[in-house]
Amino acid sequence: MADLRCQIAGVRSPNPFWLASAPPTDKEYNVVRALRAGWGGVVWKTLGEDPPVVNTTSRYGAIHFRGHRMAGFNNIELITDRPLEVNLQEIKRVKKDWPDRAMIVSLMVPCTEESWKAILERVEWTEADGVELNFGCPHGMSERGMGSAVGQVPEYIEMVVRWCKQHTRMPVFVKLTPNVTNILAPARAARKGGADAVSLINTINSITGVDLDRMAPLPTVNGKGAHGGYCGPAVKPIALCMVGEIAKDPECRGLPISGIGGIETWRDAAEFISLGAGSVQVCTAAMHYGFKIVKDMISGLDNWMDEKGYRSLDDFRGAAARNYTDWGQLDINYEIVAKIDQDLCIKCGLCHIACEDTSHQAIAAIRDNGAKRYEVIDAECVGCNLCLHVCPVEGCITMVPVENGKPYMTWAEDPRNPQNLKAAE
Amino acid sequence: MADAPAIASGLLPPEAYAANFDDLNPPLDRRAALVEASRCYFCHDAPCIAACPTGIDIPAFIRGIQTDNVKGAALEILEANIMGGACARVCPTEILCEGACVRTAQEGKPVKIGLLQRYATDWLFDRELQPFTREPSTGKRVAVVGAGPAGLACAHALARRGHDVVVLEKRAKGGGLNEYGIAAYKVAHDFAQKEVAFILGIGGIELRTGVELGRDVHLADLRREFDAVFLAIGLGAVNALKVPGEDLAGVLNAVDYIEALRQAEDKAALPVGRDIVVVGGGNTAIDIAVQTRRLGAENVTIVYRRGPAEMSATAHEQEVAQLNGVRIRHWARPVRLLGDGHVRAVEFEYTRLDERGRLAGTGETFHLAADMVFKAIGQLLSPDDLDGAGDGVELGRGKITIDADGTTSLPGVFAGGDAAAHAGQDLTVVAIEDGKRAAAAIHRYLTR
Ligand SMILES: Cc1cc2nc3c(=O)[nH]c(=O)nc-3n(C[C@H](O)[C@H](O)[C@H](O)COP(=O)(O)OP(=O)(O)OC[C@H]3O[C@@H](n4cnc5c(N)ncnc54)[C@H](O)[C@@H]3O)c2cc1C
Ligand SMILES: Cc1cc2nc3c(=O)[nH]c(=O)nc-3n(C[C@H](O)[C@H](O)[C@H](O)COP(=O)(O)O)c2cc1C
Ligand code: SF4
Numbered sequence: 001m002a003d004l005r006c007q008i009a010g011v012r013s014p015n016p017f018w019l020a021s022a023p024p025t026d027k028e029y030n031v032v033r034a035l036r037a038g039w040g041g042v043v044w045k046t047l048g049e050d051p052p053v054v055n056t057t058s059r060y061g062a063i064h065f066r067g068h069r070m071a072g073f074n075n076i077e078l079i080t081d082r083p084l085e086v087n088l089q090e091i092k093r094v095k096k097d098w099p100d101r102a103m104i105v106s107l108m109v110p111c112t113e114e115s116w117k118a119i120l121e122r123v124e125w126t127e128a129d130g131v132e133l134n135f136g137c138p139h140g141m142s143e144r145g146m147g148s149a150v151g152q153v154p155e156y157i158e159m160v161v162r163w164c165k166q167h168t169r170m171p172v173f174v175k176l177t178p179n180v181t182n183i184l185a186p187a188r189a190a191r192k193g194g195a196d197a198v199s200l201i202n203t204i205n206s207i208t209g210v211d212l213d214r215m216a217p218l219p220t221v222n223g224k225g226a227h228g229g230y231c232g233p234a235v236k237p238i239a240l241c242m243v244g245e246i247a248k249d250p251e252c253r254g255l256p257i258s259g260i261g262g263i264e265t266w267r268d269a270a271e272f273i274s275l276g277a278g279s280v281q282v283c284t285a286a287m288h289y290g291f292k293i294v295k296d297m298i299s300g301l302d303n304w305m306d307e308k309g310y311r312s313l314d315d316f317r318g319a320a321a322r323n324y325t326d327w328g329q330l331d332i333n334y335e336i337v338a339k340i341d342q343d344l345c346i347k348c349g350l351c352h353i354a355c356e357d358t359s360h361q362a363i364a365a366i367r368d369n370g371a372k373r374y375e376v377i378d379a380e381c382v383g384c385n386l387c388l389h390v391c392p393v394e395g396c397i398t399m400v401p402v403e404n405g406k407p408y409m410t411w412a413e414d415p416r417n418p419q420n421l422k423a424a425e
Numbered sequence: 426m427a428d429a430p431a432i433a434s435g436l437l438p439p440e441a442y443a444a445n446f447d448d449l450n451p452p453l454d455r456r457a458a459l460v461e462a463s464r465c466y467f468c469h470d471a472p473c474i475a476a477c478p479t480g481i482d483i484p485a486f487i488r489g490i491q492t493d494n495v496k497g498a499a500l501e502i503l504e505a506n507i508m509g510g511a512c513a514r515v516c517p518t519e520i521l522c523e524g525a526c527v528r529t530a531q532e533g534k535p536v537k538i539g540l541l542q543r544y545a546t547d548w549l550f551d552r553e554l555q556p557f558t559r560e561p562s563t564g565k566r567v568a569v570v571g572a573g574p575a576g577l578a579c580a581h582a583l584a585r586r587g588h589d590v591v592v593l594e595k596r597a598k599g600g601g602l603n604e605y606g607i608a609a610y611k612v613a614h615d616f617a618q619k620e621v622a623f624i625l626g627i628g629g630i631e632l633r634t635g636v637e638l639g640r641d642v643h644l645a646d647l648r649r650e651f652d653a654v655f656l657a658i659g660l661g662a663v664n665a666l667k668v669p670g671e672d673l674a675g676v677l678n679a680v681d682y683i684e685a686l687r688q689a690e691d692k693a694a695l696p697v698g699r700d701i702v703v704v705g706g707g708n709t710a711i712d713i714a715v716q717t718r719r720l721g722a723e724n725v726t727i728v729y730r731r732g733p734a735e736m737s738a739t740a741h742e743q744e745v746a747q748l749n750g751v752r753i754r755h756w757a758r759p760v761r762l763l764g765d766g767h768v769r770a771v772e773f774e775y776t777r778l779d780e781r782g783r784l785a786g787t788g789e790t791f792h793l794a795a796d797m798v799f800k801a802i803g804q805l806l807s808p809d810d811l812d813g814a815g816d817g818v819e820l821g822r823g824k825i826t827i828d829a830d831g832t833t834s835l836p837g838v839f840a841g842g843d844a845a846a847h848a849g850q851d852l853t854v855v856a857i858e859d860g861k862r863a864a865a866a867i868h869r870y871l872t873r
Binding site: 068265266267289290292293295296299300303304393394 | 456489491494
């Protein structure tokens with residue numbers, strides 16, 4: 001049994017699996033069901049100033065990819081549509097009843113110091129473990145000058161975080177929007193303002209599709225559509241990258257990260273943690289399958305850690321971030337070539353046509369007395385992995401390292417680099 | 426002439442036996458398991474769970490397979506059903522979990538739950554992991570009679586709770602019908618013994634083989650020596666045809682022949698007839714028919730006295746028989762076995778339902794040539810086994826009377842599995858649930 005206890009920015013939870021601020025954490029009823037199922041903590045659905053917002057109906061869109069439902073998910077919902085006092089009462093009660101679980105309260109109010117000060121005071125009363133500033137919501141709230149409208153301007157982030165740190169004893173998490181060109185700008189601003197941690201990613205601007213009969217983006221609301229926020233498994237690679245960027249940034253060094261985006265399984269969580277995340281947050285997977293999925297997340301992470309000999313999350317936290325580098329640091333001398341296991345090959349020809357039409361013409365299509373055979377031409381193979389990815393048979397194509405005896409060499413050191421040619425002249 | 430020249434052994438090329446008695450349903454490899462697991466919708470309040478007599482959380486274990494948490498998947502199964510490995514192989518899933526799967530309703534193709542269950546449990550067995558530990562010893566001792574699924578499931582659950590268990594088994598090996606009765610191609614590669622070893626691996630269970638209740642030991646002794654007793658002796662007797670000629674050579678109980686087949690090191694050495702007639706309509710009839718076909722018998726016919734819908738063999742089992750070249754004839758019953766010392770033929774009478782819905786003969790008959798006839802018309806509790814020196818447990822409907830917890834009429838004596846008048850069918854998985862439930866009741870009884 002590995003130790004799954006988690007601590008991030010002073011907030012403790014029995015495991016790193018938290019529910020992200022969203023409908024699953026909208027009210028006491030859901031949250032208690034979640035905690036009962038085993039979730040380590042929750043970030044309560046974002047609170048705002050009264051009167052509460054009003055939502056449209058038809059709120060969600062989804063990408064169903066070739067038979068897999070909800071590979072990507074999209075919403076045009078706003079923050080909580082329930083009165084502030086009701087939420088606060090419930091938060092206080094839940095925290096009292098479940099003292100060992102992390103209770104973070106997500107907040108979004110207009111960009112004035114009084115607004116933030118006022119709501120922080122009220123949240124303090126709940127004895128929650130921390131607050132999360134929602135600078136991420138990309139739709140609706142941003143039109144009102146909140147959410148990603150703040151999150152896209154580093155100076156605003158820094159200013160608001162500074163106010164918050166002044167007006168509360170609670171740890172301050174800053175939830176970042178991915179709708180920026182460089183995630184480091186808002187992350188660094190949060191740190192400068194004194195943030196205790198960052199949470200990312202929030203949802204990505206998106207249109208899930210177009211209704212070609214009604215000629216409107218999906219999901220449509222009475223014939224019209226607005227862009228929504230994209231999340232679910234499809235966004236995981238983007239989220240991982242942004243988490244990794246912050247983890248390896250010297251200016252953000254030591255800034256705790258709560259990882260979010262497309263997390264469905266223990267393995268997803270392990271990946272985020274290995275790239276530096278302290279805790280992980282889940283929304284879409286819970287909305288797809290219910291709270292019960294946390295059981296496999298806990299047991300899967302536990303079993304994997306046992307197998308690897310990791311006793312606590314800290315044993316592997318950030319382990320992959322250390323190997324996350326810039327392209328310029330990669331070994332230009334490293335060589336691999338594709339190898340096709342002829343016994344496993346089912347002769348579908350997809351590797352050949354992919355390489356022939358779109359890569360390096362390195363897989364020969366041999367016809368021997370009518371029998372088909374596909375063979376890699378080692379000298380032509382550039383080791384790009386394309387054939388491996390298109391091959392439908394697991395283990396049939398592998399990439400084999402070539403023993404070329406050459407040392408680790410970066411592009412900066414490579415004699416073929418024009419910079420070096422110039423220097424040599 | 427008493428000998429029957431058509432009965433012979435080694436009818437097939439030597440290599441055919443290994444193939445014929447290998448897994449009927451080969452295991453899934455990882456890729457196939459992932460594809461199959463991805464078909465599970467992870468239903469809420471899933472109907473498959475309700476359809477499993479042991480209540481395995483099927484969507485939860487399939488999710489473990491999906492996420493490569495195969496160990497977690499295996500534990501999810503074994504927590505609910507310690508013989509989840511056997512059940513993955515022998516359960517008639519078409520009438521249990523897979524029959525209830527929402528995909529059966531949606532598209533007629535259930536998630537292959539049995540094969541996924543096998544994938545997960547095999548993973549654990551292949552690694553020889555022992556995930557269970559015992560609670561501190563309670564000092565209580567329980568006797569379990571019969572090392573079949575019911576007995577072993579009960580013993581394991583009690584050992585976990587810290588009680589010491591002695592299992593008394595009349596045969597030479599544990600496993601019950603998993604070892605001696607189930608069709609060989611369902612539990613290939615000595616799986617039953619591997620599973621027995623796994624169950625005993627928890628510790629605190631002593632298996633004493635070659636000890637028979639009613640002969641070597643009596644119920645009264647056990648009640649004196651132990652704090653509680655669990656009776657799980659299965660069904661030791663078989664129904665007779667009660668027609669002339671039943672004592673001819675070549676007329677056998679299907680279960681006896683299957684037992685010999687299961688124990689035969691070399692299946693090629695088993696004598697088998699050319700023309701075989703099986704009387705019965707249950708899974709035992711199917712099993713003997715298919716296995717004799719696979720030993721090389723030429724003509725194998727199952728004759729059942731009612732129609733296909735009344736057969737207790739599932740539609741899937743009937744299909745397996747037919748795919749193996751077994752002929753199934755309905756609406757006929759044996760009236761006479763013909764032969765001169767050795768059986769040569771069976772005379773059948775056609776049957777139908779009379780006006781009041783009762784089975785009746787039509788008076789018309791036909792003959793089927795037979796050099797071997799198998800009786801597969803049901804097993805019975807053998808009352809001799811229960812000779813308890815005046816200490817009899819109450820019987821009803823030919824079985825030991827129990828309540829929902831497995832409590833019998835005698836204080837401290839519990840029963841389950843085929844031997845008990847339980848609510849479920851006589852299936853491995855039901856016997857396991859009986860054992861599990863009785864263990865909980867025994868634990869309450871011992872710690873009351
Ligand atoms: C031919 C055949 C095929 C079957 N196929 C299937 C199948 O495919 N799937 C399925 O789910 N079910 C099948 N069944 C049913 C299934 O095998 C039983 O329901 C199950 O084994 C019952 O378990 P049990 O523990 O109650 O009894 P058993 O498995 O019968 O175990 C009883 C044990 O008690 C021992 N014993 C008996 N009397 C004494 C005594 N006096 N003293 C000491 N020990 C004693 C026996 O030797 C045996 O080991 C089949 C049954 C038969 C006969
Ligand atoms: C319907 C819906 C509503 C959401 N509402 C909020 C919100 O109120 N506050 C917030 O910070 N994030 C909100 N999010 C974003 C999620 O918290 C999360 O950052 C995002 O969905 C990515 O995680 P996922 O891929 O696990 O869903 C919402 C997401 C969804 C799908
Ligand atoms: S999920 Fe519930 S609220 Fe939403 S559309 Fe369906 S029934 Fe209505």
